[in-house]
Amino acid sequence: MPSLALPEHLAVLQSTRPHLDVIGSTPWPLPDGWWDTTRAHVQALVDDERVGRRETAWNDWPVGTPHMAIYLLVLGERLGGWSALLSGTEPTFPQKVIADHLPPVSRLGESPVYRYFPSATDWPLRLLDHAGRDPEARLDALEASVDALAVFDDVEPFAARRDALRGIFERVMDDRELRRLHAFSPYADLARLWRQDLLTDDERAVLPELGGWADTFSWSVAGFTVVHDHLASMLERSQTSDQVLASIALADGRTALPAAAAVALGRERADAVNADMADRQASFDKQVWLSSTRDWVARGLLRGEIDVCRTWLASTSQTAVSLAGLPGAPVASASPSLVDFIQDVEETYTARSSRARNPLLEDFARRVKPVRHPVPGRPMRLRDSDETEDEETDDLLPDAVEIGDPQGELARLVGLEPVKVQVRRLEAEARADQLRAEAGMPDSGRSRHLVFTGNPGTAKTTVARLLARTYAQLGLLSRGHLVEVSRMDLVGEYIGQTAPKVRKVFERASGGVLFIDEAYALMPADSHRDFGAEAVATLIKLMEDRRDEVVVVVAGYPAEMHRFLQSNPGVASRFPKTLVFDDYSDDELLTILRGMATEQGFVLADGVEDRIRALLPHPRPAGFGNGRFVRNVFEEAASIQAERVVALDAPTPQDIRTITPQDVPGDLPVAPERPRPGMYL
Template sequence: MAQLPHHLAPLVSGRPHLDVIGMADPWPLPDGWLEETQQRIRELVEGYRPAWDTGDQGADWRSDAPTGTFLTWAMLSYLPSALPVWAGSYPFLGDTLLKPWLPDSYATPTGRFSAFTNGTDLWFLNVVKRAMATQDTTAVSDALRFTRDLALLFADVPVFGQRPVTLAAVIDRVLADPALVEAHLRYPTAVAAWRDLLDAEDLSQWPEAEGWRGLLAWALAGFDAAHARLSAALGADLGTADDAIAAMAATNGASLPEAFAVATTEERARSVTQTIHQLTSSSHDAADWRRRHRAWLRRGLRSGEQDAARLWVATSWQVSYLCAWLSDSTKSSSCPDLLGFVSDVEELFDPMEPIRNTHADRLGSLPPPTAGGAALAEAGGTSGGVAGPGVVVQPDEGDPMADLDRLIGLEAAKQQVRGLVAERRAEALRREAGMPAADRSHHLVFVGNPGTAKTTVARIVARIYHDLGLLSEGHLVEVGRADLIAEYIGQTAPRVTEVVDRATGGVLFIDEAYALVPRDSARDFGHEAVATLLKLMEDRRDDLIVVAAGYPAEMASFLDSNPGLRSRFPTVISFPDYDTDELTRIFSLLLATAGFTAGPGLLESFAALVPSPRPAGFGNGRWARNVFEDAVTRQALRITADGARPTSEDVRTLLVGDLPSAPPPSTPTGTGLYL
């Protein structure tokens, strides 16, 4: 197994450590550091309760939280960088150290990393900004001193680098100049003062003091250097640095902000913008790009370029986030693959104990093999694996909660899933607090018509529960009646067991589960399947979640068919039909994903095709996909007809005339989102 260099060894040492990817080396925590630091914070923050403070620090904090609580959290989060990626043992260090002032209802996140966003470039003036309301220079001076002392409290923490000392020194310059203190009575003049206060050396530590353009320029310098070094060592698999920036923007569905040209040059901004347009017009495959850059970074880790890979990850997050957010404040970034990077470091470098396979030991005790097998092969015999029942879907990379939020519609279902996640996190906190474990079943029932994204949400649930540590693998196995029920006596129970074996570690999704026990099914093997399934659900409750799905009325009958079903499936999530606007958005997404553009009036004409009222068993997203595929076929006939001379724009555009004249049926047409 490859080894990390000494300065990065804490990442896989098994000891508690702080790590801000790319901004500093990981730091092993001295014994008792958390408790000592929490006490030092308490002494400083409790001692600053200015008369102007109302005592209300906001809904995120307890009512008795001191004035500087939020600034302390911000210092613990943003002192390494205004847009840091925390990993290590405490990726939410602020939550950990400020727990005494967090509400009892707050559940500290449990992720393996945290990419912090930031809405204020001069975030460190939080308390000073609040003191400005007094219009009193004494109050403002006290707020500045508190900010300085708070920064110096963390000056001896290596992952914060020189930033605490630099910030304290600049604040001392402000306090020494009455005119600068006076400038801090109003936020606009304070901002102007900070823009002029810092010299080049200061800005190398605090680029955000120059505004977001300053941070973007700083991040780009680091990204360019890391990309150049990795490309020299590994090959230019991702193209130039500008190619990578354009790919990240296309992946995020973002354009370049004006700040990019200010931070670099107009020429560079034009070049990157042109590449973004080329990618988006040629159906940029975001998932493929994420796989390629993860593989590239993995090679960098294995080849000894761990520092360059860490800097690339940190600065690519900063560049991609700033480009997305500054161009559209509603956007964020899904680049780079942070979870993949953290996982790859552990997989490549975390030492593993030798594993003995007892089955291999057993083979060694058997008599020597004969030549019969070779003779059979020469005579034309074959060997090979046989696929098991059901469809296995491996988990996608990325943030499953973000994927859930991006789904069109389904607000009630999304809220129920968020509630389930909150319950699981709360259970973990209660166990840590010494409370008895809750005896709750995690199995679910999804009810709704076809094409309402039940399977899609089940896949996301599998990934979420894997991230929460409830499932060891996070995959999904989708089955129906034919996968579970055999034709002859004695074959159904083994078949159900085989399916559950494949699903253990993930989610077993049973589509049209009511078909297992149809009406007048007294002699059907479905009852045997259900009984076997219930026993296996209980035996493997710690590493298996079953989702039973189908129409609402039929699923109610299914739950009543066996006394053990309702208690095993306590949670029912409803998936209502999409409304016309949501179906139109799904149709538009299908177009964009396939590289098409909508011609004049196309979306309006599609909306007019949506049947009202909906027929029984309406196919929803499946119906929208059928309309799309029908339109693509009609367009193909149009642009390839005799005498046609289509332009590139003609090839990419679907017109109103390409739509079917009547709504198509909702028959299945493959797999994908909203099916």
């Protein structure tokens, strides 16, 4: 996969700095000294005997384990989300918080990501449960629960659930009746109070599992549906959210949705999911589906939609474990593949200075004669060991360019005085750099990539071609040719096509200028829907890696080019100079017209230029065609003249060569869809 740049708020994921990544939230870099401070805080809480110790062994916890240590572990697992995905450098963060009190047999092994989920909805009341029926011990447990939350006060991804839970505990302690209920009521009544009546709507929104497992699934599937539908709108070959639900259930061995899920989804949606499951059950292959889903999410990563993909992973995981356990507590699910996602993020967003070199490439390139247009059925010929490369014709390279006098040709172009000054300055800078290098001065590292802005028909392509020859004349470029491309030459239709297309174009342009017309089309307003961002990212890397081999010129309308330069942080910095191609004046356009007529052997009769001058719009409209406009007028006039001449009985040579005022079209011609080659295009 091509490497893209992580957004700034996720940059820590590629660093060695300790950080906790609750997938779906912004990663949290641990402050210096946080672990030392936290261990001291934890030790102080564990030494506080208000909540006591275990009197019997439980799971891996031996007799004498402080209840506070177990509660802190639960908080570490739950505050990141009702079913949190923890990654980064601290995927075992909850265990590390109580590392001094964790039984060795309970320690988790190495993994880039862990999924945590509760086995009971009353987990916040664990300390009250251990307090038994002693009212004073229960009130101590309430206070200790709030104290335990303070261990995680700095952990930003825990903030929403931590603060909501603290607010509930403080409301209980501040309300006389609630305080009495928590001191004296049977524990089962307390659990029911928390599940049904105690929480506000805002608190339920961030602590959904406290309302029961059906509520948890309803909350999870609602979030999943919104996120999945959004991501599916960007990517091709997407399953609907209902199809994914059916696939998740099938992957976990279900043949139909449980009744609790059907209630949460509503009858119509549940029936649709069940019908889909029935249709696909016989042919469903879990591994094939997981693999195709991984590829689908990877396409989202390639489009730069890492935040959406992270949220999709979190919401899909929550939905999957909830659905797998209904009507009871959540259980592990096969969906989605968590480790694969972490690997795909690393592969997609980790920049590498180089990749492993396959020696076969060099050997193959040495022995195979390249063929630009291979004949069907004719194999490529391998060179004999005694043949030299000079004996082969490199058909892959562009035709040789006659350098000539590019600066003289530039000077003879009509108008463009500010552009001519800039190009002469570019030439002077290049010559000065060479002189400085000869004098032993360090390389300036000057970027020669350029932006050309202006309306069509203002000679942008012509100037780029002359600039390529100028740099070749100075020895800065080896060939001096120009390769002109547009979006269709750079952006693929499917995953994996775009980067190779960009590299192929770059190879063609090696030793010359790569001219990208309408470059802003690479990053349209809805660029999340295609692979334009990948093309730009690949282009930027090649521009940096091969800056001495290719000069890149991006061109287009001024406003659109400004947006393009702002579309990616790396774009503007790679193009330090912009050449502005202003619209031609009326006199300049008429000079261009005379040149076209002379070139084709026509004579303009008196009055023709006045008629054409009258067609020139004032002020110039956006996107005005300039030289292209004049060419269209001229070609339309030549067409009308041809119709007039062939109607004459015996036209003279003068008649055939002359364009008269009556041949000039009466209104503006329609521009062709694709410009024809010419000097002022």
